[in-house]
Amino acid sequence: MISENGNISIHTENIFPIIKKWLYSDKDIFIREVISNGCDAINKLKRLSSIGEASVDENEQFKITVAFSKTNKELRFSDNGIGMTAEEIKKYITQVAFSGAEEFINKYKDKIDEGNQIIGHFGLGFYSVFMVSDKVEIDTLSYQNGSEAANWVCSGGTDYTISSSGRTERGTTITLHISSDSEEYLDEFKLREIIKKYCQFMPVEIFLVNEDKEAEKTENDKDKEQVKPEPLNDINPLWLKKPSECKDEDYKDFYRKVFFDFNEPLFWIHLNVDYPFNLKGILYFPKLKNEMDMVEGQVKLYNNQVFVADNIKEVIPDFLLLLKGVIDCPDLPLNVSRSFLQKDSTVMKISRHIVNKVADKLLELFKEDRKKFEGFWKDIHIFIKYGCLRDEKFYDKVKDIIIYKTIDGEYTTLKEFTEKIATSEENKNKKVYYVSDELQQSQYINMFKTNNLNALVLNSTIDNHFISFIEMKESNISFARIDSDVTSELKAEGESISEEDTKALEEIFKNNIKDKKVQFKFDALKTENVPGIILISEQSRRMWEMSKMYGGLENMGFNDEKTLLINKNNNLIKSILANKNNDSKKEALAIACQHIYDLAMLSQNQLSPEAMTEFIARSNALIEKTID
Known part of the structure; x- marks a missing residue:
């Protein structure tokens, strides 16, 4: 007959208020901790049975039952695991932070398969129940032959009572008398939600019972x-x-079930590592509807099938968090609440391994089916580019499979592209032209296509950063937007502007264009039907865009640094030059110069509302004159 009163053995007088209020950042976690303890109790019994130290019916169904009663304000957790004796209760429950799981592992480490780990490590998880309870009871019967069932009761202080119990079934039942401020944990929907979140893949079946x-x-x-x-x-x-x-369908079903995403993933990576650490998991590349969908994904971290947290950046680098997936790693060193990871060499090695596996998968896809890889590109390019910016080792592994769409609609690597364009004197240093807006820059694209030139399409929000990164990594490559300069291949051969004509044209345009900040350049282009185009310095534009993004330099005037290139090969420009001294044509010259400038600005979408109003009025007047 057991009957004993005692005090919980602790070294800090005020540890209970700390445990009750501050041990866990999320009160829901107490459910995970108690169910985890039940799983441990069952797994310990299985291990002992496997080495002949416990007798278990081979047909027995191991399970954990979570039962609740709003009427009685009770929440009950029952398992049919190893159970405890009164002495074990005193040893494992009444001595805070003495972990039974840790002692069990040490005692049987030579007889147990290391692949089957015990969940608990710290011995504090049980006390999370006092966050929601006024009183807690443990009713338990050990697996050991001849054991006497024991009952432990504690009302949230350091005093407890142990007495005999009438229990006849092996295992443990923990009954929580729920406090008035925690009665939401007696709601069936909330309990299901929490169990699904934290215990969805625990290794023992879990059942929920409404006792009422x-x-x-x-x-x-x-x-x-x-x-x-x-x-x-x-x-x-x-x-x-x-x-x-x-099978593929297994991966897709799992993806739908875990992430409630009914869009099929593009592809996935199945991690299965046993050495030098234990790591398993599946990472999915989700399909995106548009670039705005590229927000933080969801990578769930598990420890022995017990959910720890979403998106722990110490293990999963931030750029991989654009993916969705599950990672299960029993070797991760967790702190007392299992909610955050200690930084150590194991964590760094695991993180590096995951990154390498992702890079290897991308390389494999590129090499095995490039067309399929190209089909994925619009969905994965931001992830890859962001990964390169965040992790140079990742860039070193994937740099040769980074592809770019061209204005011809084909995909190419940077190496392939620069080898094709490095035929002219100008491109010995591999100057790469690119487009950031295919609609806005259509006039420039047409000029390129007409002259059998090509450019890359770099139109995502990350590309400004990415091209600067590539220029830094690949010293012989420079990028220039298609409207930043005129390549020699666009200029008419043998055509040149005399100094006299250049001065005359510059004077005419300066006198007749309202924008006095614009600079001028004069060339003869192969494309004859374009009188003028706007050029914007690549470096000035980059500085302006960066200042706009980060603030503080928007008004420095970088965006005002534009050049109007006048095409001497255009008939209208030739006519303006021919009538430079014709006084009767002064008004017509003024209208033509301003109109040429406005048309060039329109191709850049840069006309102000006032300028646009004037342009429309002038256009209407010119149309009227053609009819008259």
């Missing part, structure tokens, strides 16, 4: 054939299987 509904059942209800209850969790998640055992 069970008590309301009539005798007729009880006589009816009962529907077999379904566990709330999947004890064999897909990531534990070998990749060779999994």
Whole structure:
């Protein structure tokens, strides 16, 4: 007969208020901790049975039952695991931070398969129940032959009572008498939600029972054939299987079930590592509708199938968090609440390994089916570029498979592209022209295409940063937007502007254009039908865009640094030059110069509302004159 009163053995007088209020950042976690302890108790029994130190019926169904009663304000967790004796309760429960899991591992480490880990490490998880309880009871019977069932009661202070129990079934039941400020944990929907979140893949089946509904059942209800209850969790998640055992549809089903995303993923990476650390998981590349969908994804971190947290950046580098997936790593060093990771060499190695596996998968896709890889590019290019910016080792692995879309609609690597353009004197240093807006820069694109020239399309928000990064990494490559300069291939051969004509044209345009900040350049272009185009310095534009992004330099005037290139090969320009001294044509010359400037600005979408109003009025007047 057991009967004993005692005090919980602690070294800090005020540890209970700390445990109750500050041990966990999220009160819901107490459910994970208690269920995890139940899983440990069952797994310990299985291990002992496997080495002949415990007797278990081979047909026994191991399970954890979570039962609740709003009427009685009780929440109950039951398992049919190893159980405890009164002495073990005193040893493992009443001595805070003495972990039974840790001692069990040390005692049986030579007899247990290391692949089957015990969840608990710290011995504090149990005390999370006091965050929501006024009183806690433990009713338990050990697996050991001849053991006496014991009952432990504690009301949230350091005093407890141990007495004999009438329990006849092996295992443990923990009953929480829920405090008035925590009664939301007696709601069936909330309990299901929490169990699904934290325990969805725990290795023991978990069942939820509403004791109030069970008590309301009539005798007729009880006589009816009962529907077999379904566990709330999947004890064999897909990531534990070998990749060779999994079909494409298995991966897609798992993706839908875990992330509630009914768009099929593009592809996935199945991680399955046993050495030098234990790491399993699946990372998915999601399909995006547009660039705005590229927000932080969801990578769930598990420890022995127990959910720890989403998107822990110490393990999953931030650029990989654009993906969706699950990572299970029992070797991660967790702190007391399992919510954050300690930074150490193991974490760094695991993180590096994950990054390398992602890079290897991308390389494999590129080499095995480039067309398929190109089809994925619009969905994955931001992820890859961001990864390169954040992790130079990742860039070093994937730099040769970074592809770019051209204005011809084809995909090319930078090496392939520069080898094709490095035929002219100008491109010995591999100057790469690019387009940031295919519609706005269509006039420049047409000039390129007419002259059999090519350019890259770099139109995402990350590309400004990325091209600067590439220029830094590849010293012989420079990027210039298609409207920043005129390549020699666009200039008419043998055509030149005399100094006299240049001065005359510059004077005419300066006198007749309202924008006095614009600079002038004069050339003869192969494209005869374009009288003038706007050129914007690449470096000035980059500085302006950067200042706009980060603030503080918007009004420095970088965006005002534009040049109007006058095409001497255009008939209108030739006519202006021919009538430079014709006084009767002064008004017509003024209208033509301003109109040429406005048309060039329109191709850049840079006309102000006032200038646009004037342009429309002038255009209408010119149309009227053609009819008259």
